Amino acid sequence: MKKLAFIIAFLFAPVVLSAQLSQYTAGKVQQAQKLQLEDKVSAAIVLLREMDISRAYDQAFVNRMLGVYYWQDGKPALSIQRLTQSIESGLLDDEYLRSTQRMLADILLSQAQYQKALHYYYPLSQSIPATEKADELWLRIAQANYQLEEWRSVLSAIQQYERVHQQKEVQPLSLKLGAQLQLQQYQSALPTLSSLITLEPQKVVWWRQLAGIEMRLERRKQAIETLALAKRQGVALSQQDLKTLGQLYAQEGMPEKAARIFASLDNSDSLLDLLISRATYWQMAKEWDKAIETWRKAVQLDTQYRWQLSTLLLQEGHYQLALNELDKLQIKGKQAEIELAKVCAYYKLENLELAIVHAKKADNLESTKASQSWIKYLNQLRDMES
Template sequence: MRTAIQVSKAYELEQQEKLSEAIELLESIKSNARYDKAYVARMLAIYYWQSGQPSKAIKQLKFAVDSDAFKNEQGWQTERMLAELMLSENMPEQALQHFDHLAQTAHANSITKEQLADVWLNKARAYYLLQQWDPLLTTIDHHQKLDNTPRQQPLSLQLTAEIRLSLFNSAIITTQKLLALQPDNLVWWQQLSSLYMQTKQYRLALATLVSAERAGIDIPDNLQFSKAQLYAQQGVPEHAAMTYAELQVDGKDIETMVKQARHWQTAREWTKAQTAWSAVARLNSKYYENVSRLALQQGKYQEALTALDKASGLSQHTRQLLKIRAYAGQKDYSKAKQTAEVAHREQPSKQTADWLIYLAQMTKE
């Protein structure tokens, strides 16, 4: 009776937001009765937890559980409190021991299916902290048999385990479920596309990113890069180039600008390709060679010559061969022949020899 009165007073103090006084009162209780000591310990644990003293709360709950004073559901719920507190305090190994016992004794204590499902989910969380992926998947399976409602936490745990175990096809299905739950979450779109790429399903990887954009998802630059690469891989260079063009990249990002120019060229979008190559060349003059070659391809011979004069890092022989083509294209055969003679004298080759034969014939005419 004396213990009951003191416990009642402690409860009243807690209700009056005098938690420290309630704790002091409970700590002062002296009793020899096993049940009384366990009851006070459990109440103290709750108050310690509320006051931000989790280690003391765990110690009191462990005492209450080890005393074996509580029977049936009361004992089960006390051990559940201990296991969940241990888990929240990053003590997964100790928590697992109690979750295992809770799962084994749930039926005998008439525990609801929902509470047992939570036990299995918490077991999975403990295995996650321990990075034990196989038992995590087994535990999630037990959880889903009790609660098959798709929810973010169990599916996320399952997905992590499947990826770590390289179960990519299963991971795709899990990610699709997560995407159905959270269609506005970029992470799941990105994960699904990545898994398709890992399983070499590149068309689906690209379709996923395109679908994300159509769903109004703001795709960051790293995924735009992936999308551009996938377009190129699927043989759609113009879409690859357009994707690179839409990227919010630094105006001096030569690598991305080069990719864009190459894809425009592959797509036979000559004007866009030349504009892109010219932008790159203004940052690094060696790319004037690309501008020149593209101009030659389109019959823009004077533009080709102008670009060649600006090009750096080009061997003299290569520069001469390109100039020969440009002069010949302009039908300035005397300049072409003069350049070819110099090139052949400095570095004889089959190309220069063929040019000399051709130009000798053209100048005779």
């Protein structure tokens, strides 16, 4: 924004001397222009500033030139001051007046004086000559309103911009998207994001925002398609993006895909939360061996997950392995349940004596219908065998 194209084009355009200028001023202006063309802008400024000007029109014209030269010399505050004085004189011809107003507006925009810039932009937008690019003017208006967080005015300006500029481009679309998101116009933001993805298919933020809006609109399947397509196309999705994709797979009844996504994450075998999610998804997918393997890894990081491993081993008929894990378990408030799990394992291993021992232990810790039923049933079996 510091070297706006409009201003630069104006800087190097030859000054057309007005017939209204006095001979003295016209001569000085020509000298100043020659110095400027020789890259002696500071000297041109000194020459114009030291002029003895008595005519109001001459002063307005010279102020306009000084505004240009101060900008080129890196002194925007002085540039704004001189251009403002030139405009407010009310003496500039219409052609000079419009170009000066536009130049001042662009400089004000570049200096973050957005409200003041709009003070000039909006009147200029009322009647745009064919020689001027209307799309550039409306884009500037959108930029200023964006900085002022005037979101509806941003959309209005972009709408005007799109009427005269049919080709899709990133900058106006970005402004439009920002305003739509701020106004929570999520449905309208979807085609905007699709256009941005078409223009910048490797920019991860567009894919992420599209998936986020789809989730907000409870379109989880579309969110999955968005993130999965981004992954296939080699977009640099973050670890959080991939976790979101995995969670979406699980929510939509595809736990195996969820587990595979979590297995592909960085440090998937060393971060406890990732291991727990993965093991849970493998269980949901009824991939018992993979779930057991993953729970084992989780136990190595935190022994409290030995219970999940034990019960799954028991479920899958690995009774001795289950007992090995259950013997290591010490969970406050869960000892009775642990003893009942041992009862089941010993029963399956046809060791009635130890099954009865642990059933009684469970009943002593917490007498329940389950513990009483086991004791009665196991005693009956033992009596039958004897």
